[in-house]
Amino acid sequence: MTQKGIVKPGYSRSLDLKHGCIEMAHGSGGRAMAQLIQQLFVAAFDNEFLRQMNDQACFPSFSGRMVMSTDSHVVTPLFFPGGDIGSLSVHGTINDIAMAGAMPHYLAAGFILEEGFPLSDLKRIVDSMAQAARTAQVPIITGDTKVVEKGSGDGVFITTTGVGMVPEGVHISAENARPGDKILVSGTLGDHGVAVMAQRENLSFETSIASDTAALHELVAQMIAATPDIHVLRDPTRGGIAAALNEIAQQSSVGMMIHESSLPIQDQVQAACEFLGLDPLYIANEGKLVAICPAQDAENLLRAMRAHPLGKNAAIIGEIIEDSHRFVQMQTCFGGARVVDWLSGEQLPRIC
Amino acid sequence: MKYIDEFRAGDLAQQIAAKIASEADPLRHYHFMEFCGGHTHAISRFGIVDLLPANVHMIHGPGCPVCVLPIGRVQNAIQLAQIPGLILCSYGDMLRIPASNGMSLLKAKAHGADIRMIYSSADAVKIAQENPQRQVVFFAIGFETTTPPTAIAIQQAQALGLKNFTVFCNHVLTPSAVSHILQSPEVRAFGLVPLDGFIGPAHVSVVIGSQPYEYFAEEFQKPVVIAGFEPLDVMQAILMLIRQINTGRAEVENEFTRAVLPAGNIKAQALVAEVFELRRTFEWRGLGWVPYSALKIKSRYADFDAEQRFSIPALSIADNKACECSAILRGVKRPQDCKIFGTVCTPENPVGSCMVSAEGACAAHYRYGRLRERNDAVIKEN
Numbered sequence: 001m002t003q004k005g006i007v008k009p010g011y012s013r014s015l016d017l018k019h020g021c022i023e024m025a026h027g028s029g030g031r032a033m034a035q036l037i038q039q040l041f042v043a044a045f046d047n048e049f050l051r052q053m054n055d056q057a058c059f060p061s062f063s064g065r066m067v068m069s070t071d072s073h074v075v076t077p078l079f080f081p082g083g084d085i086g087s088l089s090v091h092g093t094i095n096d097i098a099m100a101g102a103m104p105h106y107l108a109a110g111f112i113l114e115e116g117f118p119l120s121d122l123k124r125i126v127d128s129m130a131q132a133a134r135t136a137q138v139p140i141i142t143g144d145t146k147v148v149e150k151g152s153g154d155g156v157f158i159t160t161t162g163v164g165m166v167p168e169g170v171h172i173s174a175e176n177a178r179p180g181d182k183i184l185v186s187g188t189l190g191d192h193g194v195a196v197m198a199q200r201e202n203l204s205f206e207t208s209i210a211s212d213t214a215a216l217h218e219l220v221a222q223m224i225a226a227t228p229d230i231h232v233l234r235d236p237t238r239g240g241i242a243a244a245l246n247e248i249a250q251q252s253s254v255g256m257m258i259h260e261s262s263l264p265i266q267d268q269v270q271a272a273c274e275f276l277g278l279d280p281l282y283i284a285n286e287g288k289l290v291a292i293c294p295a296q297d298a299e300n301l302l303r304a305m306r307a308h309p310l311g312k313n314a315a316i317i318g319e320i321i322e323d324s325h326r327f328v329q330m331q332t333c334f335g336g337a338r339v340v341d342w343l344s345g346e347q348l349p350r351i352c
Numbered sequence: 353m354k355y356i357d358e359f360r361a362g363d364l365a366q367q368i369a370a371k372i373a374s375e376a377d378p379l380r381h382y383h384f385m386e387f388c389g390g391h392t393h394a395i396s397r398f399g400i401v402d403l404l405p406a407n408v409h410m411i412h413g414p415g416c417p418v419c420v421l422p423i424g425r426v427q428n429a430i431q432l433a434q435i436p437g438l439i440l441c442s443y444g445d446m447l448r449i450p451a452s453n454g455m456s457l458l459k460a461k462a463h464g465a466d467i468r469m470i471y472s473s474a475d476a477v478k479i480a481q482e483n484p485q486r487q488v489v490f491f492a493i494g495f496e497t498t499t500p501p502t503a504i505a506i507q508q509a510q511a512l513g514l515k516n517f518t519v520f521c522n523h524v525l526t527p528s529a530v531s532h533i534l535q536s537p538e539v540r541a542f543g544l545v546p547l548d549g550f551i552g553p554a555h556v557s558v559v560i561g562s563q564p565y566e567y568f569a570e571e572f573q574k575p576v577v578i579a580g581f582e583p584l585d586v587m588q589a590i591l592m593l594i595r596q597i598n599t600g601r602a603e604v605e606n607e608f609t610r611a612v613l614p615a616g617n618i619k620a621q622a623l624v625a626e627v628f629e630l631r632r633t634f635e636w637r638g639l640g641w642v643p644y645s646a647l648k649i650k651s652r653y654a655d656f657d658a659e660q661r662f663s664i665p666a667l668s669i670a671d672n673k674a675c676e677c678s679a680i681l682r683g684v685k686r687p688q689d690c691k692i693f694g695t696v697c698t699p700e701n702p703v704g705s706c707m708v709s710a711e712g713a714c715a716a717h718y719r720y721g722r723l724r725e726r727n728d729a730v731i732k733e734n
Contacts, residue, residue: 261362267353274356276471279397334583335362335369336399341699341719 015039020119027113027147040123041143044130049106049141057141059106062165069096070161078125078155080199082192082210086128088286089158091215092237094136098217099233099289101172101224102164107133109143109160114153125156136215138162164217170224176231177252181320182298184291186219186305187212187313189241190269193283198272209268214287219308223291226304232292239343240282244290245328246342255323258340260333262317281330282343292320359582360398368587369403376594382408384593385683386551387530389416389711390581396720398583408590411545412713414529414638414681415553417494418445419705419712422635424667425522426451429491432520432662433457433465439483441476442491443498444469445709450702452669473498473505480509480517489658493522497555499647500620503627506649506656518658521649524634526556527564528645532636534572538684545683549593551586552578554608561616565604573602580608627653635668637705638681677704680713687717694718 025032236244305311480488579589634646676690706712
């Protein structure tokens with residue numbers, strides 16, 4: 001029988017996920033930190049490796065070629081239509097691994113939390129990460145948490161690292177593009193960047209555009225099954241498709257010709273870009289990929305991409321050409337040609 | 353997309369291109385200046401030069417608000433931003449303009465200055481409301497298009513009784529700049545800059561109308577065709593200019609009838625007249641001191657004039673010696689004539705202002721023109 005004012009033996013106050021916030025103690029190695037890890041991170045990410053509760057995760061090794069990638073996430077705002085920094089941090093690293101044609105197996109996550117950050121927001125983010133990892137079937141098996149003083153961070157920064165395996169016979173690299181190859185994209189361009197921009201405080205325009213954030217490894221697996229000889233894969237994140245194509249052109253020492261009329265761009269994204277003076281070619285994507293393959297495989301690859309939900313708007317947008325200057329050019333709808341150059345600095349809206 | 357695709361239709365472009373090719377006299381050259389950076393941007397973005405015959409030449413004009421602001425005024429803005437506690441609000445394009453000592457607003461921001469990139473003058477008023485303890489300065493720049501919104505911001509600030517909001521006014525006037533170019537010795541006396549006609553501004557003309565251009569057409573015998581910023585507008589305007597020249601006319605014609613009235617936007621003009629008055633003279637990058645070419649805030653709104661509140665000094669800072677922006681802005685030189693173009697001066701590290709904005713002649717040529725030069729070279733080799 002418990003009386004009022006008498007506490008049950010063994011009771012400890014649990015984390016106040018409703019009204020609590022991050023305090024310096026949550027990063028100091030004491031009980032508060034242990035509690036945060038146990039009640040928030042381990043509870044959400046739960047898997048056999050994490051349950052070992054060691055400073056490292058121990059997992060069986062593979063034979064063959066492995067890939068490893070790391071990605072830091074600093075998005076503002078933290079929550080946006082279609083996703084949040086949590087899902088983004090899982091998808092980002094999975095996609096970097098998938099762009100080698102690899103199958104991601106494990107993730108690690110590092111958190112830098114700012115003092116005063118609401119625990120309710122952190123829980124939303126962690127739950128979203130857990131959901132994304134579970135959907136992608138790539139567990140988060142180890143992690144780290146640090147707390148910085150108020151004013152030294154922007155709420156939360158998340159770094160994820162992943163390891164994966166490259167299937168036998170797959171050799172995908174940005175240096176493999178060859179003249180004559182076709183360039184494909186897996187769907188509409190610029191959705192993520194415009195969705196995030198629309199949420200920014202000083203840019204409140206109404207739109208139903210959602211971020212395209214998604215894990216692409218299953219789409220990639222389907223593509224490789226249909227066309228093992230894919231030369232290049234890249235996810236056009238920061239700097240948009242323009243940056244991705246220029247990087248590939250540099251690495252492969254080739255030029256490119258893309259066709260404006262073939263670019264899949266949603267009307268709403270196009271409209272937002274028109275009135276902000278932005279170019280959708282330079283806007284970030286988080287759930288799209290660029291693929292380059294021999295011309296004779298292009299139709300086959302396109303079919304395989306369109307058969308997957310994440311590739312239903314896939315399109316062939318151009319071809320690789322010989323060019324010692326490594327220019328990426330675009331045939332405009334208007335009938336002219338122009339260079340699609342690297343983005344210089346940040347893309348800033350034009351004035352008039 | 354509706355109201356966009358109609359003005360970018362490739363088949364119509366081909367039809368106009370065919371007309372231009374058949375009507376342009378092969379025995380002569382046509383040199384047209386597009387005054388506005390908006391046109392420069394459209395010409396490069398859509399590859400319009402590819403659709404023109406070789407004897408039709410486009411010269412980029414000085415109508416890029418970012419490009420024509422002299423270094424001294426940018427330096428003033430940087431100094432303002434460095435005042436402790438002050439918030440400087442600026443349109444995005446201004447942030448990367450290099451001033452003296454390799455400084456820019458973006459670099460000042462990195463060093464701790466509180467500089468906010470805004471999309472509208474109303475944002476600056478809002479920031480002032482939200483930060484009553486801090487001085488908020490709106491770095492106002494631009495031609496007649498951006499002037500009425502600044503006037504509204506000042507009137508709003510007055511209505512709200514804001515004591516912490518001022519405007520650093522740098523608004524300039526298109527007709528004075530065009531007159532200055534036409535009166536320059538390079539154009540008038542020496543004939544160094546062949547200039548047969550103008551594509552007149554789009555958005556500026558919505559505000560000021562088509563009448564202010566009558567003077568150039570009459571006095572200098574140069575045709576002006578006011579055109580919208582869409583690529584078909586530009587093509588149609590070029591065709592109209594060629595027709596004027598072929599028939600010996602020098603008139604103001606309006607291609608942009610869907611937005612421009614002869615008298616312009618009377619309300620906007622009244623608003624500007626209420627808040628601003630002419631400056632006796634103002635320094636332009638490239639054009640030097642141009643009489644009656646800019647606006648200042650009237651004394652009855654002096655409480656909102658940053659120049660008054662912060663006693664902003666007149667700074668005249670020479671351009672980098674190697675930089676040819678000044679000659680390029682007057683149409684005397686082309687970007688590729690500048691020794692540092694594309695090497696020392698690139699969009700990543702701009703030395704001159706023309707390399708900063710996508711509307712700047714150098715940035716446009718860097719993005720697009722290099723390809724043409726290369727292609728021309730290949731044709732010559734073959």
